[in-house]
Amino acid sequence: MAEKGSYTKRIDGRSFDALRPISAKVGVVPNADGSAMFSQGDTIAIAAVYGPKTLHPKNQQNPEKGVLRVHYNMLSFSVGERIRPGVSRRSQEISQVTEWALTPVVMLEELPGTVIDIHINIIQANAGTRCAGINAAAMALAHAGIPMKEMVSAVAIGKMDQTIVSDVTKEEEDYKEGEAATDIPMAYLSNSKKISLLQLDGRIQAKRLIEALDAGKKACQKIYEIQKKVLKESE
Amino acid sequence: MVHRTMAYKITKKNVNDAINLEKRFDGRGLFDQRPVEIEFGVSNKAEGSVRVRMGKTEVLCGIKMATAEPYTDHEAEGTMMTSVELLPLASPDFEYGAPSIQSVETARIIDRGIRESGFVDFEKLCIKEGEKVWSVFIDLAVINDDGNLIDAGALAAILALMTAKFPVYDEKADKIEFGEFTDKKLPLDKSKLPLTVSFFKSGEKVFIDPTREEEATTKGRLTFEISKPEKDEMINAMQKGGEVTFTTDEIETMIAEATKIFKKLKTLVDESLDKAEKENKKKKD
Numbered sequence: 259m260a261e262k263g264s265y266t267k268r269i270d271g272r273s274f275d276a277l278r279p280i281s282a283k284v285g286v287v288p289n290a291d292g293s294a295m296f297s298q299g300d301t302i303a304i305a306a307v308y309g310p311k312t313l314h315p316k317n318q319q320n321p322e323k324g325v326l327r328v329h330y331n332m333l334s335f336s337v338g339e340r341i342r343p344g345v346s347r348r349s350q351e352i353s354q355v356t357e358w359a360l361t362p363v364v365m366l367e368e369l370p371g372t373v374i375d376i377h378i379n380i381i382q383a384n385a386g387t388r389c390a391g392i393n394a395a396a397m398a399l400a401h402a403g404i405p406m407k408e409m410v411s412a413v414a415i416g417k418m419d420q421t422i423v424s425d426v427t428k429e430e431e432d433y434k435e436g437e438a439a440t441d442i443p444m445a446y447l448s449n450s451k452k453i454s455l456l457q458l459d460g461r462i463q464a465k466r467l468i469e470a471l472d473a474g475k476k477a478c479q480k481i482y483e484i485q486k487k488v489l490k491e492s493e
Numbered sequence: 494m495v496h497r498t499m500a501y502k503i504t505k506k507n508v509n510d511a512i513n514l515e516k517r518f519d520g521r522g523l524f525d526q527r528p529v530e531i532e533f534g535v536s537n538k539a540e541g542s543v544r545v546r547m548g549k550t551e552v553l554c555g556i557k558m559a560t561a562e563p564y565t566d567h568e569a570e571g572t573m574m575t576s577v578e579l580l581p582l583a584s585p586d587f588e589y590g591a592p593s594i595q596s597v598e599t600a601r602i603i604d605r606g607i608r609e610s611g612f613v614d615f616e617k618l619c620i621k622e623g624e625k626v627w628s629v630f631i632d633l634a635v636i637n638d639d640g641n642l643i644d645a646g647a648l649a650a651i652l653a654l655m656t657a658k659f660p661v662y663d664e665k666a667d668k669i670e671f672g673e674f675t676d677k678k679l680p681l682d683k684s685k686l687p688l689t690v691s692f693f694k695s696g697e698k699v700f701i702d703p704t705r706e707e708e709a710t711t712k713g714r715l716t717f718e719i720s721k722p723e724k725d726e727m728i729n730a731m732q733k734g735g736e737v738t739f740t741t742d743e744i745e746t747m748i749a750e751a752t753k754i755f756k757k758l759k760t761l762v763d764e765s766l767d768k769a770e771k772e773n774k775k776k777k778d
Contacts, residue, residue, distance in 0.1 A: 347597050354594050358713070361736040442731075452738035456715065458731035459609045464748040467728055471741050 263420025264435040270299075270427060277413070277425040277477055282393070282488045284401040292402020296394035298425060300384035305394035307402040310372035324369030328357040330391055332380040352388045353378075359392050359412065359445040359455035365405040374404060385428040386414040392445050392455065397485050401492065409485055411478040412445035412455060415470045417462050422470050424477040437461055442470055446478035501709035508710045512695045517707070519548075523700035524750050526757070529648070531765040533656050538672055541657025541679075545649040547702065549639035551583075554649035556657040556679075557630040560620060560667060571618020571626040575604035577633045577646060584638040584705070600633070602732050603647045603689070606718025607631075609729040610687035613654070617680035620664065629654075629679065640705040643716055647689035648758070654679055655766060684722055687729055688758040691716040692747045694737050699747060701754065713737025715744070717751045721759075726752050 268274065278299030287293035290306035297303070313319045330353040334343045356378065364374070376398065378391040389412035396410040416426035419436030426441060433439040440460025446453055453471070462470065501508075508518065515523055527548030536542040539555035563570060577600040579587040587593075607613060618627040631653065633646045659677045661670040692699045693711040703711065713735025719726050728748075733739065 347601060350594055350597050351601050354598060355733070358734065358736055362738050447738065450738070452740055453733070453744070454738045456731055456733040456739070456744075458728060459605050461609065461611075461720075461722075461727040461729055463725050463727060464745075464752070467748065468741060468745060471744065475741075 263418075263437075265418035265421040265423075265433065268423060269429045274421060274423045275473060275476065277480060278427070280481065280484050282397060282484055284397055284488060284492045290398070290402070292398045292400070292404070294394045294397035294401055296390050296397065298386055298390050298393075299427065300382055301380070301386050301390045302382040303378060303380050303387060303390035303394040305376060305378045305391065305398040307374060307376050307395075307398045307404065309374035309402075310369045310404070313371060313373035319371045321370055322367065324364075324366040324372040324374060326357055326361050326364055326366065326374050326376065328353045328360065328376045328378065328395065330356055330378045330380075330388065332383060332387065336380050336383045352391075355455055355457065356388060356392055356395065360395060360399070360410055362452070362454050363396075363407045363410055363447060364399065365407060368405050374399075383428075385426050385431050386443070388412070388455075389414050389443050389445070393481060393485065397489060400489050408447050408449040409482055410445050410447060410454060411481040411485060412443065413474055413477040413481060415442045415444065415474045415477070416440060417442075417460065417466060417470060422466065422473050424473055442467075442474065444471065444474045444478070446475055448479050448482040451475075501706055504706060505710045508707055509695050512698050512700060512707065512710070515698070517700075519704070521702075523698060524754065526702045526754070529761060531652060531761075533652070533769045539653075539657075540660055540674070541653045541655075543649050543652045543656065545645050545652065547639075547641060547645045547648075548704065549637055550641060550645050551636040552642065552645045552649045553634045553636055554646070554653040555632050555634075556653045557632060558657075558660055558669070559628045559630070560625050560662070560669065561628040563619070563623065563626040567615070568623040569619045570615035572628045573604070573608065573613060573615070573631065574628065575600045575607070575631040575633070575650065577603070577635070577642075579635050579638070579642075583635040587635075587638070598732075598734065599643055599646060602643055602716055602718070602730065603631070603633070603650050605730040605732075606647060606687045606689055607650065607654070610718070610720040610727075611685045611722075612651070612681055612687050612720070614680035614682060625667070627659075638705055640703040640708040641691065641701075643691050643714075644689050644702065647687075647718070648762075651686060651688070652762065652765065654681060655683075655762075656769065685720045686759070686762070687718050687720045688755050688762070689716060689718045690751050690754045690758070692750070694739070694743075699743060701750075711735065711737075715739060715747060717747070719751060719755050721755065726755060
């Protein structure tokens with residue numbers, strides 16, 4: 259797996275395709291219709307689902323299908339330098355791409371005129387927060403009993419210089435040698451084999467990108483198995 | 494996605510059918526771009542400015558400069574900020590008020606491509622380490638939205654950057670003489686020029702450069718921001734938008750097309766800059 263390049267060993271000693279230890283749990287917010295916690299290493303996300311409920315104001319209702327609304331938020335103390343509480347341009351974008359990552363699996367056509375609110379909060383951050391948020395949110399949707407076609411699993415794939423790694427940490431994101439760090443958050447639908455979230459920043463050749471996507475699929479399948487197991491055990 | 498006018502709901506099926514038959518309403522093939530028109534120097538107070546038309550889509554970009562304190566984690570680097578204004582004059586779908594998510598997302602995608610490619614040498618925008626650096630503002634204004642705003646905006650942004658010149662600056666007084674320009678261009682590495690192409694999906698077909706009507710029928714897009722520092726193209730940024738999903742095969746097809754489109758765009762940029770330079774010389778002579 260290791261290509262020639264400067265990144266021959268991972269900073270935390272994991273093998274290149276290993277994920278950080280994962281822990282997941284549903285029902286973490288009793289008031290919500292569905293909720294879940296998902297942690298990958300030091301990154302901890304909780305998600306709560308409220309709905310489906312009637313959408314107000316009424317002019318925002320869609321008579322053909324329900325609406326999914328995602329609110330992603332990093333708690334001010336979840337990172338090194340304090341984040342100013344409230345909405346930022348970054349959090350708006352992540353909320354939007356998360357919504358797009360989840361919408362394809364939610365059977366919104368069964369829920370006309372309604373809204374499903376998903377609130378994602380990051381309690382502790384060490385990279386991959388949007389992916390942990392998606393993993394938690396997908397589980398919270400299932401926990402709420404929302405009709406879904408399948409599960410969504412997400413992971414951040416990275417390329418450190420020439421080496422492709424799964425589930426990137428903050429330290430790895432800051433890697434500077436050679437071609438430095440490329441970060442590729444993706445969400446994958448394991449049953450239909452489709453990608454529902456794909457972002458990238460850094461520098462990667464076309465051929466390596468396909469390799470990275472394959473690594474992402476494998477990692478997402480592992481996450482999918484954990485999500486499934488936790489949901490089944492909660493019944 | 495974005496609220497679109499009712500008319501597009503009615504024509505949606507026809508537009509979709511046309512794309513699936515690979516016969517677009519304006520006669521283009523799936524990977525044909527609309528004619529691009531480029532005009533430099535459209536606002537003389539800006540440090541650099543350009544008008545880009547892609548078919549009937551029109552975007553203005555102005556570069557403004559200011560001095561500022563550097564970020565604490567990058568004390569020897571200048572800063573850059575990209576913003577997009579979806580002006581209500583440009584479309585019945587745009588409204589006044591706080592920036593919409595479309596505006597925020599478009600700006601962030603364009604910003605990411607420029608930043609990640611290494612096109613701008615931020616260290617050369619440092620005036621005094623830890624104290625004073627140049628801030629570059631890439632301000633985009635949409636004048637008419639006939640689709641494909643990310644690609645049009647990204648093209649306008651790099652063209653405006655490439656023609657921008659530092660304003661006259663008195664370092665002691667920390668005062669910029671706005672409207673007076675030096676001959677000094679921005680520190681850009683032209684070998685890392687980032688170019689942007691977005692693919693849109695309608696049914697099972699993928700195509701580029703949608704009109705607003707075509708865009709309204711799509712479920713989503715995948716944007717690539719590419720540079721070619723050496724012999725291989727590098728993908729510097731990607732973003733999937735909309736409620737669409739892609740298979741790896743589809744992504745491979747798009748990358749192959751994106752490489753071809755990169756070449757065309759590069760030629761377009763080179764030619765337009767050459768032409769502008771010649772016209773400038775004529776003016777001086």
